[in-house]
Amino acid sequence: MSIQIRCPACGGNVVMDTRLLLAGHQFTCGQAKCRSSISISAQSREVVQHAVDEYQSIRQQTVGSSHQPG
Numbered sequence: 346m347s348i349q350i351r352c353p354a355c356g357g358n359v360v361m362d363t364r365l366l367l368a369g370h371q372f373t374c375g376q377a378k379c380r381s382s383i384s385i386s387a388q389s390r391e392v393v394q395h396a397v398d399e400y401q402s403i404r405q406q407t408v409g410s411s412h413q414p415g
């Protein structure tokens with residue numbers, strides 16, 4: 346799952362993979378003139394983790410209703 350955040354330095358969009366983000370990975374802003382390193386604090390990580398959990402539970406419900414295994 347990828348999320349888009351706004352670069353705090355230049356305001357450009359930065360696409361991050363939530364799995365890498367939650368692992369503490371640093372991302373680089375895609376704007377050629379900026380190239381700032383972006384990472385999130387442990388506190389923000391919890392917020393992202395919560396959002397990912399909710400997203401996945403919704404997704405599982407949707408998949409489950411259209412195709413039931415067994």
Ligand SMILES: [Zn+2]
Pocket residue numbers: 352353354355356357374375376379380381
């Ligand atoms: Zn930037």
